[in-house]
Amino acid sequence: MCWDIRSAFVAGSSKLEYHLFAFFAYLGAMIWTATFILLGSLLGESWKRLAGEYSTELAAGILILLAAGLVCVVYFWRKRRKTERP
Numbered sequence: 001m002c003w004d005i006r007s008a009f010v011a012g013s014s015k016l017e018y019h020l021f022a023f024f025a026y027l028g029a030m031i032w033t034a035t036f037i038l039l040g041s042l043l044g045e046s047w048k049r050l051a052g053e054y055s056t057e058l059a060a061g062i063l064i065l066l067a068a069g070l071v072c073v074v075y076f077w078r079k080r081r082k083t084e085r086p
Helices: 002-013 018-043 046-053 055-084
Strands: none
Touching: 018 046, 046 055
């Protein structure tokens, strides 16, 4: 949700025409949706088996992604604080 607001703000401040912004926004949404529909149809019922076999690896991957996201948030927050102070 936050990225949607930011992309709309950037598009508006750069005076990007609405029809061009809408084209890319809907194209991205369709690609994102198609990816998950394709994954769901390819994996089907085997998703439960794969999730059970690789639950430890999935949990580790999710923790790594969350930690990386936290590092990015802290980095940009600190960078922003430094530029706001005189």
